[in-house]
Amino acid sequence: MIFAVMAALLVTMVLALVRAFLGPDLYNRILAINMFGTKTVLFVAVAGFLFGRPDFLDIGILYALVNFVAVVAVLRLTHHDEPATGRNGDGHS
Amino acid sequence: MIVLEIASGVLLAAGALFVISGGVGLLRFPDFYTRTHAAGLTDSAGAGLILLGLLLQGAGWETAVRLLIIMLFLALTSPTSTHILAHAARRDGVPVWREGDPRR
Amino acid sequence: MIATHYVYWLLFALMMIGLYVVISHGNMLKKLIGLSLFQVGVFLFFISLGKVDGGSAPIVSEDVETYSHPLPQVLILTAIVVGVATLAVGLALAVRIFESYGTVEEDQVLLRDADDREQDGGAS
Amino acid sequence: MTAHLPVLQVLVPLVCAPFCVLLRSRTAAWLLFLFAALASLTCAVLLAVRVGGDGAQRYEMGGWPAPAGIEFVVGAFNTPVLLVVSAVAVVVAVYSRRSVTSEVDARRVPLLYTCLCLTLAGLLGLTVTGDVFNAFVFLEISSLSTYALVAMGRHRRALLASFRYLVIGTVGATFLLIGIGLAYAVTGTLNMSDLARRVADLGDDGGGNRALYAAVVFVFVGLAVKIAVFPLHAWLPGAYAQAPSAIGAFLSATSTKVAIYVFCRFAFTVFGTTLVFGTMPIDRIGLALACLAMVAGSAVACFQTDLKYLLAWSSIAQIGYILAGISLATTAGVSAGYLHVINHAVLKAALFCAAGLLVLRLGSARFTALAGLGRRMPWTFAAVVIAGLGLVGVPPTAGFASKWALLTALVDQGQWAVVAAVLASSLLAMVYIGRIVEVAWFREPAEPGTGPTASKAPASMVAAIWVLVLASVYFGLDATWPAGLADAAADALLANGGE
Amino acid sequence: MTTFVLINVTLLAILIATALTISGMRTLYAATMLTALFSLVTACLFVLLDAVDVAFTEAAVGVGISTVLLLGVLSLTRSREAVTPRLRRLPGAVVVLFTGGTLIYASQDLPEFGSPTTPVQTHPLTDVYLRQSQEDIGIPNTVTSVLASYRGLDTLGELVVVFTAGVAVLALLGPLMQPAEAREREVLDLVDYRVLRVVTGMLMPFILLFALYVLFHGDFGPGGGFQAGVIFASGFVLYGLVFGLDRAQQVLPRRVLWVLIAVGPVLYAGVGVANMLLGGAFLDYDTFAPDDAAAGQHIGILLVESAIGVTVAAVMTSIFFGFANRVESSR
Numbered sequence A: 001m002i003f004a005v006m007a008a009l010l011v012t013m014v015l016a017l018v019r020a021f022l023g024p025d026l027y028n029r030i031l032a033i034n035m036f037g038t039k040t041v042l043f044v045a046v047a048g049f050l051f052g053r054p055d056f057l058d059i060g061i062l063y064a065l066v067n068f069v070a071v072v073a074v075l076r077l078t079h080h081d082e083p084a085t086g087r088n089g090d091g092h093s
Numbered sequence B: 001m002i003v004l005e006i007a008s009g010v011l012l013a014a015g016a017l018f019v020i021s022g023g024v025g026l027l028r029f030p031d032f033y034t035r036t037h038a039a040g041l042t043d044s045a046g047a048g049l050i051l052l053g054l055l056l057q058g059a060g061w062e063t064a065v066r067l068l069i070i071m072l073f074l075a076l077t078s079p080t081s082t083h084i085l086a087h088a089a090r091r092d093g094v095p096v097w098r099e100g101d102p103r104r
Numbered sequence C: 001m002i003a004t005h006y007v008y009w010l011l012f013a014l015m016m017i018g019l020y021v022v023i024s025h026g027n028m029l030k031k032l033i034g035l036s037l038f039q040v041g042v043f044l045f046f047i048s049l050g051k052v053d054g055g056s057a058p059i060v061s062e063d064v065e066t067y068s069h070p071l072p073q074v075l076i077l078t079a080i081v082v083g084v085a086t087l088a089v090g091l092a093l094a095v096r097i098f099e100s101y102g103t104v105e106e107d108q109v110l111l112r113d114a115d116d117r118e119q120d121g122g123a124s
Numbered sequence D: 001m002t003a004h005l006p007v008l009q010v011l012v013p014l015v016c017a018p019f020c021v022l023l024r025s026r027t028a029a030w031l032l033f034l035f036a037a038l039a040s041l042t043c044a045v046l047l048a049v050r051v052g053g054d055g056a057q058r059y060e061m062g063g064w065p066a067p068a069g070i071e072f073v074v075g076a077f078n079t080p081v082l083l084v085v086s087a088v089a090v091v092v093a094v095y096s097r098r099s100v101t102s103e104v105d106a107r108r109v110p111l112l113y114t115c116l117c118l119t120l121a122g123l124l125g126l127t128v129t130g131d132v133f134n135a136f137v138f139l140e141i142s143s144l145s146t147y148a149l150v151a152m153g154r155h156r157r158a159l160l161a162s163f164r165y166l167v168i169g170t171v172g173a174t175f176l177l178i179g180i181g182l183a184y185a186v187t188g189t190l191n192m193s194d195l196a197r198r199v200a201d202l203g204d205d206g207g208g209n210r211a212l213y214a215a216v217v218f219v220f221v222g223l224a225v226k227i228a229v230f231p232l233h234a235w236l237p238g239a240y241a242q243a244p245s246a247i248g249a250f251l252s253a254t255s256t257k258v259a260i261y262v263f264c265r266f267a268f269t270v271f272g273t274t275l276v277f278g279t280m281p282i283d284r285i286g287l288a289l290a291c292l293a294m295v296a297g298s299a300v301a302c303f304q305t306d307l308k309y310l311l312a313w314s315s316i317a318q319i320g321y322i323l324a325g326i327s328l329a330t331t332a333g334v335s336a337g338y339l340h341v342i343n344h345a346v347l348k349a350a351l352f353c354a355a356g357l358l359v360l361r362l363g364s365a366r367f368t369a370l371a372g373l374g375r376r377m378p379w380t381f382a383a384v385v386i387a388g389l390g391l392v393g394v395p396p397t398a399g400f401a402s403k404w405a406l407l408t409a410l411v412d413q414g415q416w417a418v419v420a421a422v423l424a425s426s427l428l429a430m431v432y433i434g435r436i437v438e439v440a441w442f443r444e445p446a447e448p449g450t451g452p453t454a455s456k457a458p459a460s461m462v463a464a465i466w467v468l469v470l471a472s473v474y475f476g477l478d479a480t481w482p483a484g485l486a487d488a489a490a491d492a493l494l495a496n497g498g499e
Numbered sequence E: 001m002t003t004f005v006l007i008n009v010t011l012l013a014i015l016i017a018t019a020l021t022i023s024g025m026r027t028l029y030a031a032t033m034l035t036a037l038f039s040l041v042t043a044c045l046f047v048l049l050d051a052v053d054v055a056f057t058e059a060a061v062g063v064g065i066s067t068v069l070l071l072g073v074l075s076l077t078r079s080r081e082a083v084t085p086r087l088r089r090l091p092g093a094v095v096v097l098f099t100g101g102t103l104i105y106a107s108q109d110l111p112e113f114g115s116p117t118t119p120v121q122t123h124p125l126t127d128v129y130l131r132q133s134q135e136d137i138g139i140p141n142t143v144t145s146v147l148a149s150y151r152g153l154d155t156l157g158e159l160v161v162v163f164t165a166g167v168a169v170l171a172l173l174g175p176l177m178q179p180a181e182a183r184e185r186e187v188l189d190l191v192d193y194r195v196l197r198v199v200t201g202m203l204m205p206f207i208l209l210f211a212l213y214v215l216f217h218g219d220f221g222p223g224g225g226f227q228a229g230v231i232f233a234s235g236f237v238l239y240g241l242v243f244g245l246d247r248a249q250q251v252l253p254r255r256v257l258w259v260l261i262a263v264g265p266v267l268y269a270g271v272g273v274a275n276m277l278l279g280g281a282f283l284d285y286d287t288f289a290p291d292d293a294a295a296g297q298h299i300g301i302l303l304v305e306s307a308i309g310v311t312v313a314a315v316m317t318s319i320f321f322g323f324a325n326r327v328e329s330s331r
Helices: A002-022 A026-050 A058-078 A083-088 B002-028 B032-055 B061-091 C002-024 C028-050 C070-101 C106-120 D002-023 D026-054 D079-103 D106-128 D132-151 D157-187 D192-201 D210-227 D236-242 D245-270 D273-279 D282-302 D307-327 D331-362 D378-392 D398-412 D416-442 D459-477 D480-494 E002-024 E028-048 E052-076 E086-107 E124-136 E142-150 E152-173 E194-217 E225-243 E245-251 E254-277 E293-330
Strands: D057-060 D071-074
Touching: A002 A026, A002 B002, A002 B032, A002 E002, A002 E028, A026 A058, A026 B002, A026 B032, A026 B061, A026 E028, A058 B061, A058 E028, A058 E052, A058 E194, A058 E225, B002 B032, B032 B061, B061 E194, C002 C028, C002 D157, C002 E002, C002 E086, C028 C070, C028 D157, C028 E002, C028 E028, C028 E052, C070 C106, C070 D132, C070 D157, C070 E052, C070 E124, C070 E142, C070 E152, C070 E293, C106 D157, D002 D026, D002 D057, D002 D071, D002 D106, D002 E152, D002 E254, D026 D057, D026 D079, D026 D106, D071 D106, D079 D106, D079 D245, D079 D331, D079 D459, D079 D480, D106 D132, D106 D245, D106 E152, D132 D157, D132 D236, D132 D245, D132 E152, D157 D192, D157 D210, D157 D236, D192 D245, D210 D245, D210 D273, D210 E086, D236 D245, D236 D307, D245 D273, D245 D307, D245 D331, D245 D480, D273 D282, D282 D307, D282 D416, D307 D331, D307 D398, D307 D416, D331 D378, D331 D398, D331 D459, D331 D480, D378 D398, D378 D416, D378 D459, D398 D416, D398 D459, D398 D480, E002 E028, E028 E052, E052 E225, E052 E293, E124 E142, E124 E293, E142 E152, E142 E293, E152 E254, E152 E293, E194 E225, E194 E293, E225 E245, E225 E293, E245 E293, E254 E293
Parallel strands: none
Antiparallel strands: D057 D071
């Protein structure tokens, strides 16, 4: 069962990654990255159980924390600069 | 003990399902706001169920405490970040998708 | 060969993407991002040297037999710190460059530099 | 306490740095740096005496025996480097008092001395360490503080120079890290002596181990960036010329020299002479690059119109001489290389100090500003010319002694092409020194009104310059002392560590 | 072991795809966000490769600090990259080809990944660090014992590097550079996010507690001074972002930071000097308790970790303040 959860997590990571690549605007990317962050928290927890050493869940707590910091930072520090990047800022050259 | 194991299995399976469907939703939904919904689903329901399932695996109280802390933390932060994201997007004028619009 | 060395090859590919970004991109911030990609590749390479099949994190506990090697991890802890220190200094320099040149594109900075030099007759 | 000398050597400047920040006063910071430099010079002298008496000194950090812990090793092969670095630091400390105040914003002066302490500690640590990863750490300490120092230059170009140095330097350091990683993968150790033993166990040619060959390549490419070997020199002119004068003098005299020493350490005592110079063609590559550096560096120097840039390019050429000597991998060659390390450090420090004095008095070291001032500032220009003749290699200056040693070593090995390159480069050096003379004495001042602006040259700066110039003349007249050090170093290195 | 390989390959593939996308992206905001994502994946890989301490650090540094700094710089500079002319890409491609070629060439003789018979694993050091250390130092987390005791000098060096970075950023961006120019009124548009402020307010004590826990739990699990310092700093960054820089700087004034930055190296080196005065070698913690070496080691490691924690937290916070002050004043 745990293995299935791990597989589901990895698939979801890839899906979130695709959304982060595609954009199309800043908010979609932030959303995808935020979700990706939650998945990594789960990844750490599940990997601990999968490989039989679930003692390192401190890392999960930290991931949840920095993920939050990153989202707040993105909102706080990108906001004014260029609203233009928000709307049509597709990154691919 | 077998009850616990079954319960844990069911919770994990449900969590996995939520997580995957949220991921698909994030990719397939047509605009930012609907995607927020999908992401919120995986972050709260998916994560909560999986963590609960792991909790029932029974790996000592130290691990259980940490799992609970993670759960609490996620329950606090992830709705908050979704909220401020949607708020900021709304104020920045990210348009809402209506039936018949192209996807973005 | 593939089963035993695939990690190295993938990590080398990662390093090379980073190195390419550092050398080929003219934007200073992009260069710094590339630098951290390059370094992360190297960090992962070190860590992979210490990994043992079926091993566990080198935190000694009674019911664990095999552990991965702690030394590469210690080295990489140090190296990560060095990396972020370099990044911070590089970013501070980029900010100052932007304030005095109005751009962080290396080509344009060089162009403005050439103007400087014509004015004061120096050469490099 | 004498047993602790190797660690004190590094520790004193290291600890002075945070105190500079804590005290936050310009004078206190300067005094601390002077103290750090004097203390490390004392340590270096005492260590040199001890090494001369009872051979190599080892110091095990934390009392852990060598491969498990980190050890410091001081032997005949690194005492010359310790002496040069700390002696130059003392002179620069004296010189910097006035020079720095005139060039750097007063509020940043304590931070400048903090960084100088850190650079000194990093360079000394890099020299004494016996552990490859620890070498990386010290390299980064010295590099990071150097970036900050360069960025404190007066012009905005200093920022660009610093940024380029940061990017190139970090790529170089990462290459070194990859090399260390590959060597670690093959041997499982980081201690230099242990590494050398295990590499030797693999066989004469490294057992044909391709990962080991790649390790050698990566380590040397990484170091080549720090040495500024010819095609990887792009960071050097900007960094040396744009940094505040005192910093330029200190860096030009020490940082590349220490990198060269680390190169020797890796080549001769870690990977082994047979592997590096026998199995792998590092000697031929080194000689070829050295020739290119000598000719190209001197040629480009001839076209510079700013004294500092001229000196920086000449440094690239001089590094070529040193590299040529070491690439020969013979006792005579390595000894010549070391001798030139010492002499060039003294000469370049003198020249950069003199350039700094010109900047102080004229506001610039460009030729247009210097024109026709030879008669008005005879002492300063006399110092420039004497040291410049040293760069050319005219007897009886110090440059002649080391160049002669190098030529003898080259002729012994029949490397006539390199001999030709050395001679060509010396001719070019004559041209660029000649240009300085021409500008200073035979050109009319651009505007009659522009004379020295600062009323008088500060005595401390003049003293620093003349100490260096006189030292260079002394080493030219009587080379027994530096030559003795260099010979001992070469012997120790070629005896495969001689530790 | 196939599970491991599958996860490993998936994560590495994600990593490479992200790196490629970053290299092709010209909007730097998006590239920065992907860098954060890249760090998260890297941290997962570290967990997978048993390097829990490293994963801890990478997550804290890569996401918590680097991303925030990069974003701060981006909001100061232009956020769109110019197109690199094709000709300029050539040297990069050539260098990459040569370097990559050398690495592939080297990989032929690299030991098998994960094999227990590689030179790294068979070297006597492995035994020293994993078994001997239990008697010499007696700390379950061998990474901590190697970091703080066996290779304590490296860690001192690391601390000095952090210190150097702090000094360098201060010299470049510090308050020294800007005379107290009248800053515009606080333009904080997160003010209207009441939820965020309430939640952050609730989290703050928890974050600081977590930092302390990580500092003192480093002997038994992943963590240690550096990680604790970074967590503390990112907590402070969060506080500054949500409640405004001025309030954050009131809580932790520059003067205090300035002192704290310097305290760490002095304390660390002081421990070493004390060992020398007590008759041991530099950083020989045994001398703290001559009768019980392990107890001495414990004291030494705790002191050293605290020194690291203090300086790292102070440096990271003041670097953030340095950048953020520019952001404020440029608006």
